[in-house]
Amino acid sequence: MKKVYINSIASISAQKTFDQAEFLTDLIDHEAIVIPVVNPNYKAFIPPAAARRMAKGIKMSIVASKMAVQEAGLEQVDAIITGTGMGCLRDSEKFLSNLIDNDEQYLTPTSFIQSTHNTVGGQVALELKCKGYNFTYVHSSNSFESALLDAKLQLASGEEDDILVGGIDEIGDHTFKLQELVGHVKREAVKTSELLKSKTSGAVFGEGANFFVLSNKKQASSYAELIAVKMFNTLPKISVPETATAFLANNGFSAEDIDLVVLGYNGDVDYDSCYDVLSHELFNDTQQAYYKHLSGEFNTASSFGFWLASKVLKLQSLPEVVKLNDIKSSGFKTVLLYNQYRGENHSFTLLKTC
C-alpha cells in the first residue's frame, strides 16, 4: 500500500486564513453566537458571470480548491471528494421558502439546482474542468472524515494519484434559528478568546471551506503524512480513551508517541466532557490544542482542525492562540486529532511528519 501525503492546504474561515503566508497571527476576536467567514476577494478567483449564481459555500470552496491545487503545483487532480453536513444550505432555504410563499407555484430553477449537497463538488469540478471521480459525503460531523477515508483508500491502493479533498459548510439563517430554538447554539455571545470559559450549553456556530490535495507522491510542498482516520457513529464517553488507545495501537503507536493532540472543544458544557476524558487522562502529559474558538462549530469544522495540524507539522510551530495546556513538546512529529459533535460521530485522525 502506498503512503498518503497532504501536499497542499487552503482554508477559508472566520480568521484570515486565506493568506497562506500567515499562521494565525492577525486574529479576529469575535464576540457572537455565530461567526461568518472572512471573505477573500472572490472576484480574483471566479469570473463574475459564473459567480452570480454561486452560493457562499460554493464561492468559498472554489477559492480554497484553486488555492490548494495551485500550492500542490498541479494543473489538474484525478478526483474531487467533498464532505459537507448541510450542503448549500442558503439556496435550500431559499427554494423551500419560495415553495411555501408562492403556494407551490412559480418555482424557479436557480436556487433548486444549487440546493443539493453535491453542488459544491460539481461546481469545483466545473471550475477546474476535472472530469474524474467526484463524490460527496454527507454524514453530520463525520462528513469530512468520510471524504478523507475515501481519498486515503484510493491513494493507498494506487487507484488515483492526486485527490482534492474538502470540508465545506455555510451558515443558513433559517436553519440557524432552528438550531437556536433547540438549544444547540449558545444563548449568549461569547468572545473567541473566552470560549472555553463560558461553561454554558450550546456552541458558537460558524462556517468554512478547507481544501487539501492528498497524494501518494511526496513532494517539496508536502505538509504531513496521513497515517489513519477512523470514525464512530456512536461511542460512549467512557470508551473514548480505550478507543483512542486501540486506534493508535492498530497503527503502531502509543499515547506516549503523540506530540500534540488536537481536540474539537467547542465550549458546550454538556458535551466537552468527551474531550476531557482524553485531555485529563490519556493525554494529561501531552501538549494539546483546540481550534473551534477560531472557526466556530459546524459539521465540517474538523477540516479546520486538519488544516491546523497539517500546518503545525510543516512549520513545526504551534500558535499561542490554540494552545490548550502549558506542556511543550520538543518537536511535532505525530499529531492525533479527535472530534465529535453532541456526543455522536466521533473521529480519530493520525498525522505525522514526512
Place this chain on the structure above:
Amino acid sequence: MDALKQELKEFIIEQLNLEDINVEDIGNDDALFGDGLGLDSIDALELIVMLDKNYGIKLTDPKQGRAIFESINTMADYITAHRTTN
C-alpha cells in the same frame, strides 16, 4: 411604459444576481442574451416565471420567448399588450 422598463431592469438585476450591473447600464434596446447582457437558458426560465407571477402572462410556446426577451423594449411591449394583472 418607462416605469415598466425601470421595473424590468430592477427585477433582472436583483433576481438574476447581476451584482456589478446598474439600471443605467442596461439600454432599452440592448440584447439581453448572447453578446449583450449575457443571460442564458436558466435566466430565460426565471424570466418566464416572472411573466407569469408578476403580470399573469403564461408562455406556452417557448419559441415565443426568443422574440419577447430580445430586449427591455420587446419585453415591455409584450407585457403591455398581454398583461392580465396590474
